[in-house]
Amino acid sequence: MPMSRYEHRAIEPRWQDWWEKHKTFATATDRTRPKYYVLDMFPYPSGSGLHVGHPKGYVATDVVARAKRMMGFNVLRVMGWDSFGLPAERQAMREGLHPRDITSRNIATFKGQLRQLGLSYDWGRELATSDERYYRWTQWIFARLYEKGLAYQAEVPVNWCPALGTVLANEEVKDGVYVETGDPVERRNLKQWMFRITEYAEQLLDGLEGLDWPEGIKDMQRNWIGRSEGAHIRFPIKGHDAHIEVFTTRPDTLFGGTYAVLAPEHPLVERITTEAQRAAVTAYRLEVTHRSDRDRTGASADAEKTGVWTGATAINPATGAEIPIWIADYVLASYGTGAVFACPAHDERDYAFAKTFGLPIVRVVEGGDLAVEAWTGDGAHVNSSFLDGMDIAAAKRAMIAWLEAQGHGDGTVQYRLRDWLFSRQRYWGEPFPMVFTEDGEAHLLPDSALPVRLPELDEYRPTEDGQPPLARAAEWAVTEFEGRPAVREVNTMPQWAGSCWYYLRFLSPNRSDVAWDPDEEDYWMPVDLYVGGAEHAVLHLLYARFWHKVLYDLGLVTSPEPFKRLFNQGMIHANSYRDERGKYFYPEQVEERDGGWFVKESNTPVSTRLEKMSKSRYNVVNPDDMCEQYGADALRLYELFMGPLEDSAHWETSGVAGTRRFLDRVWRLVVDPESGGLSAKLTRDKLDNAELERALHAAIKKVTEAIESMKFNTAISEMMIFINEATKAEKVPVAWIEDFVLILNPFAPHLAEELWRVLGHEASTAFAAWPTYDEAKLVVNTITLAVQVNGKLRATLILPADVTQEAAIAAARADENVQRFLQGTVRREIYVPGRLVNIVAK
RNA sequence: GCGAGAAUGGCGGAAUUGGUAGACGCGCUGGACUUAGGAUCCAGUGGGGAAUCCCGUGGGGGUUCAAGUCCCCCUUCUCGCACCA
Numbered sequence: 001m002p003m004s005r006y007e008h009r010a011i012e013p014r015w016q017d018w019w020e021k022h023k024t025f026a027t028a029t030d031r032t033r034p035k036y037y038v039l040d041m042f043p044y045p046s047g048s049g050l051h052v053g054h055p056k057g058y059v060a061t062d063v064v065a066r067a068k069r070m071m072g073f074n075v076l077r078v079m080g081w082d083s084f085g086l087p088a089e090r091q092a093m094r095e096g097l098h099p100r101d102i103t104s105r106n107i108a109t110f111k112g113q114l115r116q117l118g119l120s121y122d123w124g125r126e127l128a129t130s131d132e133r134y135y136r137w138t139q140w141i142f143a144r145l146y147e148k149g150l151a152y153q154a155e156v157p158v159n160w161c162p163a164l165g166t167v168l169a170n171e172e173v174k175d176g177v178y179v180e181t182g183d184p185v186e187r188r189n190l191k192q193w194m195f196r197i198t199e200y201a202e203q204l205l206d207g208l209e210g211l212d213w214p215e216g217i218k219d220m221q222r223n224w225i226g227r228s229e230g231a232h233i234r235f236p237i238k239g240h241d242a243h244i245e246v247f248t249t250r251p252d253t254l255f256g257g258t259y260a261v262l263a264p265e266h267p268l269v270e271r272i273t274t275e276a277q278r279a280a281v282t283a284y285r286l287e288v289t290h291r292s293d294r295d296r297t298g299a300s301a302d303a304e305k306t307g308v309w310t311g312a313t314a315i316n317p318a319t320g321a322e323i324p325i326w327i328a329d330y331v332l333a334s335y336g337t338g339a340v341f342a343c344p345a346h347d348e349r350d351y352a353f354a355k356t357f358g359l360p361i362v363r364v365v366e367g368g369d370l371a372v373e374a375w376t377g378d379g380a381h382v383n384s385s386f387l388d389g390m391d392i393a394a395a396k397r398a399m400i401a402w403l404e405a406q407g408h409g410d411g412t413v414q415y416r417l418r419d420w421l422f423s424r425q426r427y428w429g430e431p432f433p434m435v436f437t438e439d440g441e442a443h444l445l446p447d448s449a450l451p452v453r454l455p456e457l458d459e460y461r462p463t464e465d466g467q468p469p470l471a472r473a474a475e476w477a478v479t480e481f482e483g484r485p486a487v488r489e490v491n492t493m494p495q496w497a498g499s500c501w502y503y504l505r506f507l508s509p510n511r512s513d514v515a516w517d518p519d520e521e522d523y524w525m526p527v528d529l530y531v532g533g534a535e536h537a538v539l540h541l542l543y544a545r546f547w548h549k550v551l552y553d554l555g556l557v558t559s560p561e562p563f564k565r566l567f568n569q570g571m572i573h574a575n576s577y578r579d580e581r582g583k584y585f586y587p588e589q590v591e592e593r594d595g596g597w598f599v600k601e602s603n604t605p606v607s608t609r610l611e612k613m614s615k616s617r618y619n620v621v622n623p624d625d626m627c628e629q630y631g632a633d634a635l636r637l638y639e640l641f642m643g644p645l646e647d648s649a650h651w652e653t654s655g656v657a658g659t660r661r662f663l664d665r666v667w668r669l670v671v672d673p674e675s676g677g678l679s680a681k682l683t684r685d686k687l688d689n690a691e692l693e694r695a696l697h698a699a700i701k702k703v704t705e706a707i708e709s710m711k712f713n714t715a716i717s718e719m720m721i722f723i724n725e726a727t728k729a730e731k732v733p734v735a736w737i738e739d740f741v742l743i744l745n746p747f748a749p750h751l752a753e754e755l756w757r758v759l760g761h762e763a764s765t766a767f768a769a770w771p772t773y774d775e776a777k778l779v780v781n782t783i784t785l786a787v788q789v790n791g792k793l794r795a796t797l798i799l800p801a802d803v804t805q806e807a808a809i810a811a812a813r814a815d816e817n818v819q820r821f822l823q824g825t826v827r828r829e830i831y832v833p834g835r836l837v838n839i840v841a842k
Numbered sequence: 843g844c845g846a847g848a849a850u851g852g853c854g855g856a857a858u859u860g861g862u863a864g865a866c867g868c869g870c871u872g873g874a875c876u877u878a879g880g881a882u883c884c885a886g887u888g889g890g891g892a893a894u895c896c897c898g899u900g901g902g903g904g905u906u907c908a909a910g911u912c913c914c915c916c917u918u919c920u921c922g923c924a925c926c927a
Binding site: 219220224230249250261302303328329330331339350352414415416534537538638643647650657658661668713718724727786787788790793796828829832 | 847869880920
């Protein structure tokens with residue numbers, strides 16, 4: 001039964017079923033072709049489903065995947081679920097269901113939504129991190145890290161979030177609140193699992209060099225790792241058989257060091273505080289522990305300083321002078337050695353501190369005005385004995401050499417990166433493969449004991465005495481280890497764990513004997529293109545690189561870096577509407593008139609602004625509605641046509657109507673409205689229409705290049721130009737339309753498949769050969785030459801493309817309008833072949 | 843405060859990287875076909891102007907025959923980091 005109109009509601013589900021039935025996108029096993037592994041950052045399957053912002057990256061990778069298949073690559077294109085995590089646990093508590101049920105329900109929603117978009121995933125490789133067939137291997141990798149000495153337990157001051165009843169990683173806390181929910185976070189000392197990611201700081205830094213990642217993301221990682229070169233210097237403490245070890249990046253300023261500062265938590269504080277100062281020190285330390293993180297971080301270098309003198313003094317090894325030892329919370333216990341020497345003349349923080357407490361300021365570098373502020377710029381050293389006259393770089397080298405020779409210190413490298421806090425007090429996460437015997441010793445379970453399954457619980461809150469929820473599973477927790485009674489670790493792993501290695505599990509997701517097949521790994525890795533949001537710039541991407549580097553060192557993977565190329569798609573924003581009181585309204589509740597926006601029913605004025613899409617802002621656009629009304633192909637096209645993929649974009653549903661109109665024009669060009677067969681406009685004859693043919697080749701070229709450059713918006717506009725020209729043309733050769741349908745295929749696959757059938761082809765477009773363009777066809781035989789006089793456009797001439805410089809200039813000078821402006825002597829004539837002539841006159 | 847990026851019609855955005863600014867799309871205006879159209883097609887659409895002209899890429903300077911593009915200064919916005927010694 002031929003169809004005469006473009007009925008996306010019939011076409012799209014039909015092709016989705018067809019692809020599924022024919023396993024069109026099952027990953028090829030042929031190893032003779034080049035491979036291409038294109039990966040989306042897999043989503044957390046939330047309860048609210050997808051909005052149109054989510055698929056932007058998925059559509060982009062789908063275009064790449066589909067085009068690469070047509071170009072002869074074996075493509076690995078997969079999707080899975082980052083399905084452990086807090087929201088499912090909270091939703092479970094609200095609804096009285098098990099997080100597992102919540103999770104599978106949410107996954108079904110997400111999967112249905114993705115399926116509607118016609119994304120060419122190999123669903124046979126679907127995985128979920130909360131599936132025990134998956135997390136068994138997450139535990140297995142933990143075991144490898146533990147064996148390598150990279151996992152350890154420590155009593156550490158942690159970010160405790162009372163509202164959630166869990167600790168959070170440093171990266172998850174900003175300005176004293178949990179970045180996801182805004183709940184306040186406080187400091188507590190707890191025994192936690194840590195990863196020695198700091199041991200890999202240098203490698204993680206160096207590895208960035210060769211990666212094809214956005215420079216901004218690489219910078220953020222460099223910044224996060226925070227390598228700084230400097231020195232450790234030892235200051236003997238007067239009257240104690242002990243010394244303070246400080247870290248400094250400015251050993252050259254040692255002669256200006258007039259006091260030392262310890263972090264309030266520093267272990268030496270207790271020992272060196274004098275009786276006279278003890279009360280003040282104790283009070284200050286207490287005050288600091290009560291001070292929230294928000295107060296303590298987030299202050300700038302010149303912020304007002306607090307602190308207390310310990311009563312003790314140290315000897316400056318350079319000057320031999322006695323300097324007071326203070327404690328102050330501007331010195332962080334967790335960075336460097338938790339102690340600094342202060343050179344107030346040349347450090348903003350020390351300057352602010354010295355001014356507050358009237359401590360001496362001694363200049364050792366020329367420059368600036370110390371009466372006003374610290375001088376941190378370069379200059380000749382003064383008051384510095386053997387350093388006098390040197391600039392900073394030279395003085396640093398000289399000082400480090402001197403310290404090392406005298407045994408007072410060493411040149412060293414320090415990282416800002418901290419060890420990774422890896423345990424959470426949650427239920428819905430991976431259990432650790434660890435037990436503790438009665439002596440308190442931790443033991444790694446053998447691989448044969450994996451997976452350590454989550455026990456069934458009906459209550460996911462922490463216990464009354466503050467233990468993690470797993471402590472409620474008494475029967476589960478009590479076990480034995482090598483015949484001795486033991487208890488299981490009741491913390492679980494953070495959500496980052498599963499996403500650290502999922503790209504490897506996709507290689508052999510159904511193997512129960514190995515985490516991944518080494519041959520598959522050798523063939524497919526590294527990921528050729530990884531697309532996702534920039535919000536994962538430091539967290540997920542740094543953690544995953546860390547695990548990968550460990551696996552590389554263990555010989556378990558063959559590539560030192562997991563993601564060769566990274567691309568961050570921008571977010572989609574939409575207008576939101578709210579009244580004075582902050583109440584939001586749905587777009588269909590408001591209307592625009594007289595230059596303002598009003599609620600239709602009440603005439604209440606509302607203000608509009610562009611915001612991130614979210615349920616609470618009433619500005620979410622649902623892809624299901626778009627698929628229903630305009631079709632998945634139109635939606636896919638609009639997602640990419642909005643603007644450069646990396647930019648954030650402003651959603652306008654009318655734009656989807658625009659890409660839909662384009663697809664309608666394509667349809668009408670090919671399909672006869674009466675018969676449903678080929679349009680009479682199409683011809684099997686050869687046709688001499690250089691303009692149209694050029695437009696086709698321009699489109700093929702642009703689309704081909706877009707697969708590498710990811711500049712899909714301009715590629716789509718080039719396809720539109722071809723269709724506009726073809727619509728105007730009397731006749732269009734079938735062969736040209738066929739090429740066009742093939743380049744359209746990655747963007748609008750349902751329509752392309754349908755038209756491909758109408759054009760008489762039996763096979764799917766999925767593996768049709770990618771059209772090639774001919775540079776010769778792109779050459780035009782006439783050029784439009786811009787003619788300028790003194791840089792101003794005075795005429796445009798149509799000339800043969802092979803016009804000589806002389807002929808072009810002659811034609812330009814002959815032009816009537818040019819003549820009018822050509823007064824005075826011609827000083828110069830500039831000719832840019834094929835583009836313009838500029839005549840410079842008097 | 844430090845670091846990175848951005849600013850082009852009513853709107854989203856193009857511009858071979860120094861060579862006709864505004865491609866393509868949205869929106870808008872007019873027309874055609876229509877009982878009707880939120881369908882389709884055609885024409886127009888940066889501003890000013892009768893004009894073959896003038897002005898115009900956040901603002902100010904500069905380099906150049908020629909600047910959205912290069913250099914200097916400023917403004918605004920976005921993102922990241924933020925007492926890391």
